[in-house]
Amino acid sequence: MLEKFGLPYRTHMIGLYSGTMATDMEPLAPARLVPALRLPDGTVVGESLAMAETLAERHPEAGLWPTDPAARATARWLCAEMVAGFTLLRDQCPMQLQCCWQGFRPTSETRADLQRIETLWTHARSISGAATGPLFGTYSLADVFYTPVAARIIGYGLPVSAANHAYCLELLSDITVRQWRAMGKTVSYDPFPYPQDLPASDWPIGGTSSARAVDTGPSINAACPYSGKPVSDYLVLDGKIWGFCNAFCRDKTVADPAAWPKFIQMAGGVNDS
Numbered sequence: 001m002l003e004k005f006g007l008p009y010r011t012h013m014i015g016l017y018s019g020t021m022a023t024d025m026e027p028l029a030p031a032r033l034v035p036a037l038r039l040p041d042g043t044v045v046g047e048s049l050a051m052a053e054t055l056a057e058r059h060p061e062a063g064l065w066p067t068d069p070a071a072r073a074t075a076r077w078l079c080a081e082m083v084a085g086f087t088l089l090r091d092q093c094p095m096q097l098q099c100c101w102q103g104f105r106p107t108s109e110t111r112a113d114l115q116r117i118e119t120l121w122t123h124a125r126s127i128s129g130a131a132t133g134p135l136f137g138t139y140s141l142a143d144v145f146y147t148p149v150a151a152r153i154i155g156y157g158l159p160v161s162a163a164n165h166a167y168c169l170e171l172l173s174d175i176t177v178r179q180w181r182a183m184g185k186t187v188s189y190d191p192f193p194y195p196q197d198l199p200a201s202d203w204p205i206g207g208t209s210s211a212r213a214v215d216t217g218p219s220i221n222a223a224c225p226y227s228g229k230p231v232s233d234y235l236v237l238d239g240k241i242w243g244f245c246n247a248f249c250r251d252k253t254v255a256d257p258a259a260w261p262k263f264i265q266m267a268g269g270v271n272d273s
């Protein structure tokens with residue numbers, strides 16, 4: 001949400017599955033779940049919809065909600081229903097960006113949630129007149145809030161219309177979503193928190209990377225493409241070694257090199273997969 005609308009922010013990672021979450025969240029009390037947002041004046045805001053409204057109010061120029069009043073009211077409805085609803089889909093298909101499960105069989109409750117989602121998307125498009133692409137013509141908070149739903153539809157191979165399947169892939173192809181996934185992939189938990197006893201295939205966008213971390217340089221570049229600081233952590237891609245100022249910068253690039261314009265520019269292009 002913040003990245004997509006060009007709002008400045010800093011991210012703090014917490015140990016969602018490592019047992020440290022409660023301690024990690026103490027500075028944000030009484031927020032206890034993620035995401036949580038701390039404003040420059042120190043005010044903490046929990047719940048993604050409250051965060052969205054706060055950001056829209058503080059940055060009216062950023063266009064978080066659609067400008068048309070009917071579209072804006074409908075977008076608010078869709079976001080609120082997403083946050084409050086689809087509990088069975090959410091329980092049965094926890095969001096993960098690691099792989100696509102093959103042969104997942106959704107229950108009738110999950111199918112009912114999917115039908116409701118498709119009904120809401122059709123309604124949004126009837127209000128906006130946008131047959132394809134963002135629900136309200138221009139990318140808005142509605143698309144932000146349905147990106148985790150798209151991740152479930154694609155990650156579990158859930159049945160939706162061809163047009164809605166294409167919309168899901170479009171949401172997940174967004175460069176900011178690719179970056180979000182790549183940053184998530186810098187952390188791994190053992191065991192994987194959301195296992196399925198099913199075969200898995202690669203994530204369809206930026207799913208496989210031929211880059212890998214290496215212990216030593218020298219690298220072609222002396223300065224990190226992101227911070228400009230001296231390099232200390234390295235990856236190899238297509239036989240060339242590139243350096244970064246820390247392991248996180250390196251690992252998010254290893255996860256999906258084509259998601260990072262500053263790296264692509266430095267490397268003179270990257271094969272997308």
Ligand SMILES: N[C@@H](CCC(=O)N[C@@H](CS)C(=O)NCC(=O)O)C(=O)O
Nearest residue numbers: 021032033034035046047048049083
């Ligand atoms: N309704 C909340 C949902 C927040 C939520 O469920 N967060 C999950 C991760 S997506 C969480 O913090 N889980 C950790 C836990 O339950 O201990 C919102 O929209 O922000």
